[in-house]
Amino acid sequence: SKDTWQDNRFAGVVTGLAWTAAGGEILFVESSLSKGKGRLTLTGNLGEVMKESAMLALEYLKSHADSLELDESIFDERNVHVHVPEGAIPKDGPSAGITMVTSLASSFTQRKVKSRIAMTGEITLRGKVLPVGGIKEKILAARRAGINEIILSKDNKKDIDEIKPIYIEDLSFHYVEDILQVLKLALTEEKAEA
Amino acid sequence: SKDTWQDNRFAGVVTGLAWTAAGGEILFVESSLSKGKGRLTLTGNLGEVMKESAMLALEYLKSHADSLELDESIFDERNVHVHVPEGAIPKDGPSAGITMVTSLASSFTQRKVKSRIAMTGEITLRGKVLPVGGIKEKILAARRAGINEIILSKDNKKDIDEIKPIYIEDLSFHYVEDILQVLKLALTEEKAEA
Amino acid sequence: SKDTWQDNRFAGVVTGLAWTAAGGEILFVESSLSKGKGRLTLTGNLGEVMKESAMLALEYLKSHADSLELDESIFDERNVHVHVPEGAIPKDGPSAGITMVTSLASSFTQRKVKSRIAMTGEITLRGKVLPVGGIKEKILAARRAGINEIILSKDNKKDIDEIKPIYIEDLSFHYVEDILQVLKLALTEEKAEA
Amino acid sequence: SKDTWQDNRFAGVVTGLAWTAAGGEILFVESSLSKGKGRLTLTGNLGEVMKESAMLALEYLKSHADSLELDESIFDERNVHVHVPEGAIPKDGPSAGITMVTSLASSFTQRKVKSRIAMTGEITLRGKVLPVGGIKEKILAARRAGINEIILSKDNKKDIDEIKPIYIEDLSFHYVEDILQVLKLALTEEKAEA
Amino acid sequence: SKDTWQDNRFAGVVTGLAWTAAGGEILFVESSLSKGKGRLTLTGNLGEVMKESAMLALEYLKSHADSLELDESIFDERNVHVHVPEGAIPKDGPSAGITMVTSLASSFTQRKVKSRIAMTGEITLRGKVLPVGGIKEKILAARRAGINEIILSKDNKKDIDEIKPIYIEDLSFHYVEDILQVLKLALTEEKAEA
Amino acid sequence: SKDTWQDNRFAGVVTGLAWTAAGGEILFVESSLSKGKGRLTLTGNLGEVMKESAMLALEYLKSHADSLELDESIFDERNVHVHVPEGAIPKDGPSAGITMVTSLASSFTQRKVKSRIAMTGEITLRGKVLPVGGIKEKILAARRAGINEIILSKDNKKDIDEIKPIYIEDLSFHYVEDILQVLKLALTEEKAEA
Numbered sequence A, B, C, D, E, F: 001s002k003d004t005w006q007d008n009r010f011a012g013v014v015t016g017l018a019w020t021a022a023g024g025e026i027l028f029v030e031s032s033l034s035k036g037k038g039r040l041t042l043t044g045n046l047g048e049v050m051k052e053s054a055m056l057a058l059e060y061l062k063s064h065a066d067s068l069e070l071d072e073s074i075f076d077e078r079n080v081h082v083h084v085p086e087g088a089i090p091k092d093g094p095s096a097g098i099t100m101v102t103s104l105a106s107s108f109t110q111r112k113v114k115s116r117i118a119m120t121g122e123i124t125l126r127g128k129v130l131p132v133g134g135i136k137e138k139i140l141a142a143r144r145a146g147i148n149e150i151i152l153s154k155d156n157k158k159d160i161d162e163i164k165p166i167y168i169e170d171l172s173f174h175y176v177e178d179i180l181q182v183l184k185l186a187l188t189e190e191k192a193e194a
């Protein structure tokens, strides 16, 4: 089913965690680059706040191109498309921020995303990772989907501490404060399939 | 009547399957290229999600130009128009995704679409084909319209398995996971009429 | 009165047929070209679907420039304005499609439109002419306005067959499937007045 | 008071006639050109239909530049601003069409507008002048404002014929079918003050 | 307090008069130029009609550059920003027209605005100054704020004549018909502080 | 927690004070520059008035580039992004004006912002600092967050004077009239971390 962990052969595909009326769910953020002049296209029935997360993610990468060993001019020569399947479901909120910045960093560097890792957290322009809601439901959804590792804001540790250990004994958690920590954890050195 | 199978002389015309309050229906996706700078125009009284499918389809082709033996520069030199008749009927939803990407691939390659084939399925930016709803009604409409072959997401096989075999004995089904499989099934090697 | 047949001295003026709450009516589609870069302007209090008809008409002509012996570059060097009087009346629906494509073809070729001819039919991007509603009322309005010949979709023949012959004995009907047939019927070889 | 006839020293100022809930009124259409690239700006709290009249007026002049002895390139080198005082009053409808085209023709040719003349009528793209409503109220307002001559569509003659002669004995009426007739009547050969 | 007369050291700051549910008030129009290509930015929670006043003001200056001894090319080389504090209060209506044109004229010429002068009046594209409402309340607010001189439309003289002389004995009034009169009254020959 | 004072290692991060239904709160304004052509992007779920504050802040810096020892051409060569975390919370009003102009000035000069300083105040285009509401609640929130110094409009002094001294004995207040005073107080001479 589409709600289980997916392979990481391609650049730009990252597993996020969503919290809906029906409980927790995994979602995928996909990104793709094509020849262009720096236009950002957003699809997947996204609300304004979620679109802002993608704008923040792209701006963060532009102003931190050095840290990622990217030539700043690449941002002027590529159009960027970010999509969050599935189109019939409206999506919103800031919690896909770290998923989006990881997806874009993978697309721009063509580095593979680590397998069986998922994440949730708001980002800010300077690179802070802020806590988000629905942690318990998201974690259970991640586990059902075959995820092994989860990246969260340090300020969400308290939410994990409240979950009965037996539910999460096979998961490892990474608590972060900054986008650079996320990228270090989630991107491998291996090049993705073209 | 306009609701029966139509010839495939021209590039860019592909038969899709829709599900409305009144039951299943076939629909046609048409696309056309003209000299331009890469603008995408969408007509046919399309909702936002259906417009996003066309944006995804075009972006997918841009980032997979190699697989289709297309020169990436063609996307900068042509405007693309996608139309879904009939204009009086509002249309929405993601299920025309594979129909749209097939239509665009046919227009850009000028390869004919196979005759008597119809399809339904959501696409994602990385090329996955996702399952959609209303399968039983759509299949019956396809049969009434003279369709022989149907392309669906692998995750829709369970919906076909629930239909009484007698209703579908003259149809053959193709279950796919990826856009490249769709294009392999639906596009012939023959050049369309100019 | 403005609701009677008008002369065809100028290029770009074509008589269509509309169906309103008050019964059938004739309408005129006017088009005009001016030096520009290919912008399309639409006036006359038109709804979205009617605007889409004009976009389809223009795109069809661009991708069939050869059939009309037009140099494709003309579309980049002219702005196109399509107007449907009267401005106080909101208008919508796809049935002015063939009227619009005839108007634009006349403007681009400067060929005169045949006199005392009217038409109604939806168009698609590949050039199909689809049936439309309100045929009986439209035909009676055309007759009142002094029209002799009417162009319709082949799929509207059944609607004409249901009208008492005495009402339509002085009208001749042309049933078409394709835009090229419309243009052959409606455009003369004579050049319009400059 | 602002509701009386105004001098015609400057190009581009033309007296129109409006019909409001409070009865007939005169209004002024002003236009102004400045160095630019052909942008059209519309102010005065105008509704969509009234904005379309200005677009039609400008397009008509572009495609009839020859008749006005204008060099077509002037339209690319000037921005055009059309204003209808007073800003607090919302205005709409097509009846200012001939007033707008006269204002623009005066601005582009710098020819003075005849004094004590007012007008009301819808225009079409090919230059027809269509009848409009509220004629009796408009005529009385024109008279109160000191107007001597009035331009109307030929199809509005019947409305004048219904007014008691004593109310209009000091007015002369011009019934027109075409924009060129309007311009001939309203523009003098004298150059306006710079 | 912010509701008293402010110094005129800088170019582009002009005192206007507003009329709100709470009575009369003074307001300030500020404008600023920066290197650019002629873009006009409007801030201060302004309604459409008030934005149109700023567009009219700028267009008037462009087409009367000569009268102000300005080189017309300056309008292509500067972006213009007009702001009306305070941002939390929605503002609308045409009565800030003469205040806006004075502010812009001061910014473009860098001439200081006369001190202790306030104004209210609608402008038109050809430069007429039209009367506005709320005169009594506005005048009293101006007086409370330390204003000495007030510019109004000639057609507002009747409103001043109805105010008891004792309330306005320390104010002098200027009644104008045309924008050029306003600028002559309000702009000094002194250059503003850079 | 995210609601405490944050370090000032990076340019462009400034602490503001907000007033919500739930009481006072601190907020952070972040800004970032990237290679571009002067586009301003605003994120953080901001209302129109708050967006206008950012536009004013940027315009102020452009027209006062000299005072900040900036080369005016930098504004044409950088895109500017201003973000106010957290994305899920709608924000509006003019009171972040001085926080925004300080953030932008820090980004453009790369000068560090002084630590443990917060501010609230509306700005105008000419650089005035206007008083804002909710002072008491904002001050208490600042104190809880570890702030030592607060910048306010001179016209807000009366609000501080009404707070019991014991609540604010460890805070120092700066009352300002002009943006230049704010920047002098808030920006250090030290260069921020790249």
Ligand SMILES: [Ca+2]
Pocket: A003, A025
């Ligand atoms: Ca799901």
Ligand SMILES: [Ca+2]
Pocket: A193, A194, B064
């Ligand atoms: Ca691939």
Ligand SMILES: [Ca+2]
Pocket: B003, B025
């Ligand atoms: Ca149908």
Ligand SMILES: [Ca+2]
Pocket: B193, B194, C064
């Ligand atoms: Ca063909």
Ligand SMILES: [Ca+2]
Pocket: C003, C025
């Ligand atoms: Ca009619």
Ligand SMILES: [Ca+2]
Pocket: C193, C194, D064
């Ligand atoms: Ca002509």
Ligand SMILES: [Ca+2]
Pocket: D003, D025
């Ligand atoms: Ca009036």
Ligand SMILES: [Ca+2]
Pocket: D193, D194, E064
């Ligand atoms: Ca003049």
Ligand SMILES: [Ca+2]
Pocket: E003, E025
């Ligand atoms: Ca106030």
Ligand SMILES: [Ca+2]
Pocket: E193, E194, F064
């Ligand atoms: Ca200064």
Ligand SMILES: [Ca+2]
Pocket: F003, F025
């Ligand atoms: Ca908070």
Ligand SMILES: [Ca+2]
Pocket: A064, F193, F194
């Ligand atoms: Ca850094």
